[in-house]
Amino acid sequence: MKVLVAVKRVIDYNVKVRVKPDHSDVDLNNVKMAINPFCEIAVEEAVRLKEKGVASEIIVVSIGPKEAQEQIRTALALGADRGLLIQTEEMPSSLGVAKLLKAVVDEEQPQLIILGKQSIDTDNNQTGQMLAALTDYPQGAFASSVEVEGDHINVAREIDGGLQTLKLSLPAVITADLRLNEPRYASLPNIMKAKRKPLDTKTPADLGVTLNNTLKTVKVEPPAERQAGIKVASVEELVDKLKNEAKVI
Amino acid sequence: MSILVIAEHNNLDLHKPTLNTVTAALALGDDVDILVAGANCGKVAEQAAQIAKIRKVLLADHAAYEHQLAENVAKLIATVGKSYSHILAPAGTQGKNTLPRVAALLDVDQLSDVIRIDSPDTFARPIYAGNAIATVQSSAAIKVMTIRATNFDAVATNGNAPIETLDDTFSTSNATFIKEEIAESDRPELTVADVVISGGRGMASGENFEMLYTLADKLNAAVGASRAAVDAGFVPNDMQVGQTGKIVAPNLYIAVGISGAIQHLAGMKDSKVIVAINKDEEAPIFQVADYGLVADLFEVVPQLENLV
Numbered sequence: 437m438k439v440l441v442a443v444k445r446v447i448d449y450n451v452k453v454r455v456k457p458d459h460s461d462v463d464l465n466n467v468k469m470a471i472n473p474f475c476e477i478a479v480e481e482a483v484r485l486k487e488k489g490v491a492s493e494i495i496v497v498s499i500g501p502k503e504a505q506e507q508i509r510t511a512l513a514l515g516a517d518r519g520l521l522i523q524t525e526e527m528p529s530s531l532g533v534a535k536l537l538k539a540v541v542d543e544e545q546p547q548l549i550i551l552g553k554q555s556i557d558t559d560n561n562q563t564g565q566m567l568a569a570l571t572d573y574p575q576g577a578f579a580s581s582v583e584v585e586g587d588h589i590n591v592a593r594e595i596d597g598g599l600q601t602l603k604l605s606l607p608a609v610i611t612a613d614l615r616l617n618e619p620r621y622a623s624l625p626n627i628m629k630a631k632r633k634p635l636d637t638k639t640p641a642d643l644g645v646t647l648n649n650t651l652k653t654v655k656v657e658p659p660a661e662r663q664a665g666i667k668v669a670s671v672e673e674l675v676d677k678l679k680n681e682a683k684v685i
Numbered sequence: 686m687s688i689l690v691i692a693e694h695n696n697l698d699l700h701k702p703t704l705n706t707v708t709a710a711l712a713l714g715d716d717v718d719i720l721v722a723g724a725n726c727g728k729v730a731e732q733a734a735q736i737a738k739i740r741k742v743l744l745a746d747h748a749a750y751e752h753q754l755a756e757n758v759a760k761l762i763a764t765v766g767k768s769y770s771h772i773l774a775p776a777g778t779q780g781k782n783t784l785p786r787v788a789a790l791l792d793v794d795q796l797s798d799v800i801r802i803d804s805p806d807t808f809a810r811p812i813y814a815g816n817a818i819a820t821v822q823s824s825a826a827i828k829v830m831t832i833r834a835t836n837f838d839a840v841a842t843n844g845n846a847p848i849e850t851l852d853d854t855f856s857t858s859n860a861t862f863i864k865e866e867i868a869e870s871d872r873p874e875l876t877v878a879d880v881v882i883s884g885g886r887g888m889a890s891g892e893n894f895e896m897l898y899t900l901a902d903k904l905n906a907a908v909g910a911s912r913a914a915v916d917a918g919f920v921p922n923d924m925q926v927g928q929t930g931k932i933v934a935p936n937l938y939i940a941v942g943i944s945g946a947i948q949h950l951a952g953m954k955d956s957k958v959i960v961a962i963n964k965d966e967e968a969p970i971f972q973v974a975d976y977g978l979v980a981d982l983f984e985v986v987p988q989l990e991n992l993v
């Protein structure tokens with residue numbers, strides 16, 4: 437079975453982002469970029485399905501600038517078979533991304549589509565669910581374990597109260613939560629091999645999709661800073677402060 | 686301006702974030718309706734009817750909605766919601782699972798985790814794990830958004846709105862509910878508790894969390910955790926606080942053996958008073974703590990329990 441994985445190029449999760457002085461956006465100049473952590477988990481899950489003989493081919497797709505090729509190459513080094521970059525300078529909204537992915541699904545007809553649950557830049561947590569709506573496929577969002585059995589997939593999902601398990605018929609859309617797996621590191625030979633794997637480039641127009649982002653960012657501000665606090669020397673002092681100064685216990 | 690609020694519930698009780706979401710809805714306009722979709726959930730509709738200042742409750746009571754399967758509920762919400770200007774849901778896992786599916790069915794962009802309403806089309810939301818706040822203007826035909834409950838007060842519940850029953854049923858055969866493992870606890874719910882005590886990797890084991898539970902019972906507190914504690918298997922995932930877990934903003938947050946990674950801070954830094962207990966005086970958690978105690982948690986947590 438064919439598996440499609442969507443990976444996004446985002447700021448590295450260790451970087452603390454800063455807002456530009458003119459409040460137009462965050463400053464991404466000279467900032468380390470990486471594959472979105474949840475997308476890395478999505479790729480790893482696809483590779484494990486291939487190692488188990490469940491998946492036959494893994495296609496990774498990314499929507500973004502030319503540089504997003506780097507993240508596709510990373511995914512190829514982790515074990516994906518071929519890549520597709522949908523090149524656009526303007527980052528589309530999640531609905532825009534979902535529409536582009538829908539066009540790819542129509543062409544490639546994968547049985548399973550794995551996305552990350554959330555991009556760590558926009559923190560949207562939308563695209564997988566939107567793609568599921570556009571394709572009318574069932575969805576397993578926030579997956580912490582998946583198991584393919586014949587023509588369906590069992591998905592354990594992280595929900596507010598605990599865990600929920602669903603049985604979805606294939607094709608289906610899954611979004612990966614952090615606990616789904618721990619991604620491997622790409623080995624040097626695999627990084628070299630990834631350079632020779634096919635990587636196609638298309639534009640939204642090639643796919644017949646017109647993007648119309650209705651969300652306009654008016655300004656971007658730093659969050660309210662917390663006042664620096666104090667260190668207390670003992671538990672007695674702490675309890676005294678909480679009772680008599682902060683009055684919270 | 687008419688606003689549809691999707692109730693969060695478990696077929697028995699209306700969840701409190703719904704009340705905060707109604708406050709956000711009332712900042713948009715006066716005509717606010719509540720949709721309760723579930724199975725045998727008449728009790729929830731009755732609770733929703735008591736929400737002050739709302740117009741009416743819409744009740745869709747059918748087996749297809751019992752487990753909030755997004756496939757079914759999203760079609761219902763999109764059908765009912767297309768005559769509204771705004772569709773809002775609390776930003777819990779139910780809302781996050783369903784609302785983007787609704788937005789795509791309605792062919793509109795969605796806003797997640799709205800923390801402030803400036804006008805009927807302009808909203809603020811955190812991005813980059815809360816390291817920046819974006820003000821966003823939406824020209825979407827219907828504004829679909831999830832609301833971060835901790836940023837809005839709860840509306841009063843002294844109302845008496847009419848309940849209208851809906852017959853629309855959407856039922857897929859592509860998704861079937863198998864089971865749910867829900868953590869049972871007598872302690873307050875994390876997202877609504879006045880006091881939250883969270884443990885991190887420093888707790889070293891699940892057994893050691895007992896210390897926090899005992900302390901929590903004395904303070905009527907909820908117990909949370911860092912992702913590292915969840916990943917290490919000390920505690921279940923529903924206790925995770927942070928960018929990808931629960932967002933909490935209690936009066937008092939006590940972080941025990943937690944270093945203070947930005948992803949953790951994203952879930953708790955709006956707490957009123959923050960206490961950090963960590964043996965490493967350089968731990969970043971101290972940068973957001975009002976009261977920091979540099980100490981071995983195994984020594985001071987039992988002392989704390991004796992003194993409160």
Ligand SMILES: Cc1cc2nc3c(=O)[nH]c(=O)nc-3n(C[C@H](O)[C@H](O)[C@H](O)COP(=O)(O)OP(=O)(O)OC[C@H]3O[C@@H](n4cnc5c(N)ncnc54)[C@H](O)[C@@H]3O)c2cc1C
Binds near residue numbers: 474885931962963982
């Ligand atoms: C995409 C992504 C999303 C994430 N989302 C979340 C999230 O939602 N929530 C979250 O929490 N994390 C999240 N993380 C993980 C996050 O980056 C950190 O790894 C995690 O928060 C660290 O947990 P910790 O502070 O418990 O562990 P550590 O960073 O290992 O810190 C343990 C602390 O305990 C202290 N300690 C140890 N022993 C003792 C002792 N005896 N007494 C006192 N102090 C002691 C140490 O000094 C240390 O500071 C996410 C990561 C990624 C990549």
Ligand SMILES: Nc1ncnc2c1ncn2[C@@H]1O[C@H](COP(=O)(O)O)[C@@H](O)[C@H]1O
Binds near residue numbers: 443498552
């Ligand atoms: N530009 C993009 N290119 C490829 N995949 C994306 C893109 N944006 C979002 N996704 C996918 O959708 C997931 C959720 O993203 P979001 O809805 O933006 O939080 C990500 O983890 C990716 O798998």
